[in-house]
Amino acid sequence: MAATDEPLYPIAVLIDELKNEDIQLRLNSIRKLSTIARALGEERTRKELIPFLSENNDDDDEVLLAMAEELGVFIPYVGGVGYAHVLLPPLETLCTVEETCVRDKAVESLCRIGVQMKESDLVGWFAPLVKRLAAGEWFTSRVSSCGLFHIAYPSAPDQLKAELRSLYGQLCQDDMPMVRRAAASNLGKFAATVERSHLKTDIMSMFEDLTQDGNLFRPIYSIIYYYSSMRYIFTCH
Numbered sequence: 001m002a003a004t005d006e007p008l009y010p011i012a013v014l015i016d017e018l019k020n021e022d023i024q025l026r027l028n029s030i031r032k033l034s035t036i037a038r039a040l041g042e043e044r045t046r047k048e049l050i051p052f053l054s055e056n057n058d059d060d061d062e063v064l065l066a067m068a069e070e071l072g073v074f075i076p077y078v079g080g081v082g083y084a085h086v087l088l089p090p091l092e093t094l095c096t097v098e099e100t101c102v103r104d105k106a107v108e109s110l111c112r113i114g115v116q117m118k119e120s121d122l123v124g125w126f127a128p129l130v131k132r133l134a135a136g137e138w139f140t141s142r143v144s145s146c147g148l149f150h151i152a153y154p155s156a157p158d159q160l161k162a163e164l165r166s167l168y169g170q171l172c173q174d175d176m177p178m179v180r181r182a183a184a185s186n187l188g189k190f191a192a193t194v195e196r197s198h199l200k201t202d203i204m205s206m207f208e209d210l211t212q213d214g215n216l217f218r219p220i221y222s223i224i225y226y227y228s229s230m231r232y233i234f235t236c237h
Contacts, residue, residue: 072109095144
């Protein structure tokens with residue numbers, strides 16, 4: 001084997017381990033995704049590794065959790081912020097899984113990526129992701145979407161902002177209590193990004209919907225007072 005080929009052998013092993021039936025081997029490989037990406041290079045990471053991860057049907061929560069965490073710091077390995085959008089598909093999939101800790105980590109990683117993205121990419125890639133999750137058939141996707149609106153909203157044009165406010169209002173009235181609870185928990189973060197002119201109308205309406213929910217009445221007050229934006233609502237109302 002030529003000297004230049006020597007580093008490729010362990011990388012090939014790691015890639016094979018991503019498909020191995022042994023959970024520990026898969027977990028080991030996931031935790032070394034950055035090593036794999038550095039060896040593949042930015043272009044192959046974008047065109048081969050990320051699509052592979054997007055199609056990964058692993059059903060082990062520990063593996064999925066590790067993947068969600070790794071992808072949150074993967075921007076340098078795909079070529080920088082200009083290519084950050086390629087990381088969204090696998091994280092979007094992870095936002096729909098049943099295990100709460102996996103979804104939460106996927107949302108955290110999406111937020112970490114989103115704050116680094118260009119405004120045009122937030123509008124073109126991130127906001128559509130939020131809209132898909134918010135309109136998802138499974139409650140898990142709708143729960144996850146609630147934690148992403150505050151990233152998508154500030155860079156959006158006016159029409160898209162109105163659409164996002166409307167979608168969040170629908171989440172506040174969702175049939176599933178888990179979705180309404182997520183909407184309540186994230187309302188302060190979202191409200192902090194909304195223009196003052198819409199606080200007394202759209203946001204206050206959402207707040208009133210949530211306070212009428214018997215399951216959320218107490219939690220919403222403990223949550224809201226953490227956010228100065230919501231105090232502005234009360235002083236203006």
